[in-house]
Amino acid sequence: MAGMDYKVPTVLSADELMEKAFHRASKISKNGTNALDTRKKTALAKVTASGDIVVTALSTYVQRFPRMDKKDDFFPELADILIGIDRYKKALGAVNWCATRVDKLKNDSLRDIRKTKDPAIVESLRKSFYGRMKSYVDRISDDLEFLQDARDKLKRIPAIDSAVPTLVVAGFPNVGKSNLVTVLSTAAPQIAPYPFTTKGIIVGHMEDEWRKYQVVDTPGLLDRTFDERNDIEKQAVLALRYLTDVMLFVVDPSETCGFGKDVQEKLLKNIEDGFQGVPIIVAESKCDIMKTGSGRMCFSAQTGENMDALTSAVLSELRTVFRRKAAEAEVERWQGPLPARRWRATSPTSSP
Ligand SMILES: Nc1nc2c(ncn2[C@@H]2O[C@H](COP(=O)(O)OP(=O)(O)O)[C@@H](O)[C@H]2O)c(=O)[nH]1
Numbered sequence: 001m002a003g004m005d006y007k008v009p010t011v012l013s014a015d016e017l018m019e020k021a022f023h024r025a026s027k028i029s030k031n032g033t034n035a036l037d038t039r040k041k042t043a044l045a046k047v048t049a050s051g052d053i054v055v056t057a058l059s060t061y062v063q064r065f066p067r068m069d070k071k072d073d074f075f076p077e078l079a080d081i082l083i084g085i086d087r088y089k090k091a092l093g094a095v096n097w098c099a100t101r102v103d104k105l106k107n108d109s110l111r112d113i114r115k116t117k118d119p120a121i122v123e124s125l126r127k128s129f130y131g132r133m134k135s136y137v138d139r140i141s142d143d144l145e146f147l148q149d150a151r152d153k154l155k156r157i158p159a160i161d162s163a164v165p166t167l168v169v170a171g172f173p174n175v176g177k178s179n180l181v182t183v184l185s186t187a188a189p190q191i192a193p194y195p196f197t198t199k200g201i202i203v204g205h206m207e208d209e210w211r212k213y214q215v216v217d218t219p220g221l222l223d224r225t226f227d228e229r230n231d232i233e234k235q236a237v238l239a240l241r242y243l244t245d246v247m248l249f250v251v252d253p254s255e256t257c258g259f260g261k262d263v264q265e266k267l268l269k270n271i272e273d274g275f276q277g278v279p280i281i282v283a284e285s286k287c288d289i290m291k292t293g294s295g296r297m298c299f300s301a302q303t304g305e306n307m308d309a310l311t312s313a314v315l316s317e318l319r320t321v322f323r324r325k326a327a328e329a330e331v332e333r334w335q336g337p338l339p340a341r342r343w344r345a346t347s348p349t350s351s352p
């Protein structure tokens with residue numbers, strides 16, 4: 001699933017929803033052929049209008065909120081951390097239940113009102129409909145509140161398409177990641193909000209003939225070892241695994257970034273442990289000021305030195321991912337969903 005690029009409506013509270021329904025109904029009056037007929041037509045119209053407002057609102061929530069299963073993917077993984085997918089499913093189930101109940105109640109009430117010949121009963125049927133509808137809606141009051149809150153939280157998940165092969169850049173602060181992402185990207189990278197970081201993540205795009213790739217820089221996320229993080233932060237980092245098809249780890253051997261080579265190697269080891277199964281390209285930055293001769297690829301985003309070689313190495317890995325994803329999509333089209341490729345998030349206790 002591709003992030004929140006769908007339209008999720010604001011969710012009214014139980015009180016707001018009832019107020020809206022009753023207010024609309026209160027403005028209705030109908031003329032009939034006699035006193036009883038006038039009463040009946042008016043009551044029928046009020047019940048229909050108020051019931052429809054409630055049923056339509058609730059059904060819209062059920063339709064517009066995204067379906068989510070705890071499958072191993074970027075969006076549901078983050079959603080689970082942010083709102084809890086089990087609670088979310090329960091809320092949508094409750095809203096759906098309420099819509100069904102109110103719709104049935106409305107139809108039953110309309111039928112009873114049509115049948116009666118007693119004006120007093122017309123009134124009491126309408127009132128009883130109002131009361132029972134309100135009590136149904138009150139019962140999902142917590143669920144509506146939950147969904148409104150969930151809506152705000154889900155909006156913070158970046159609309160990144162996990163179906164597009166994605167290069168994620170990691171390394172300590174100031175090693176030259178942002179500079180590199182800018183140089184690799186065909187257009188100026190965009191900043192997307194990411195839960196649990198104030199900086200957001202930076203998304204650029206690369207192209208190779210007609211194939212398109214995403215390049216992602218994650219300030220504040222992949223620039224520290226896991227053991228320095230709390231549990232929520234760990235999960236927020238781990239969710240990136242579902243997005244990362246190829247990792248580019250940047251080492252700054254000049255240490256002008258302010259971090260020694262030893263801590264940079266420790267972070268690399270840490271990321272290798274956390275991102276097992278993901279191809280990792282390690283490259284040394286700022287080769288305009290220092291070349292180590294370590295045998296690792298080196299580059300300077302500033303002068304452009306070796307950028308062609310680095311770009312080819314990155315594209316070659318991404319192309320492999322592209323072919324694999326295209327083949328998987330083809331199989332899924334014929335056979336249904338494949339089992340998840342990557343294992344579920346386990347806590348990265350194995351920090352060196
Ligand atoms: N000499 C040199 N400096 C660079 C190069 N790339 C980035 N820098 C400098 O390193 C600092 C951090 O760069 P930045 O891209 O923001 O690093 P990030 O924190 O990893 O995103 C800045 O002062 C850059 O000017 C490079 O290729 N050569």
Ligand SMILES: [Mg+2]
Pocket residue numbers: 174177178179217219
């Ligand atoms: Mg940066």
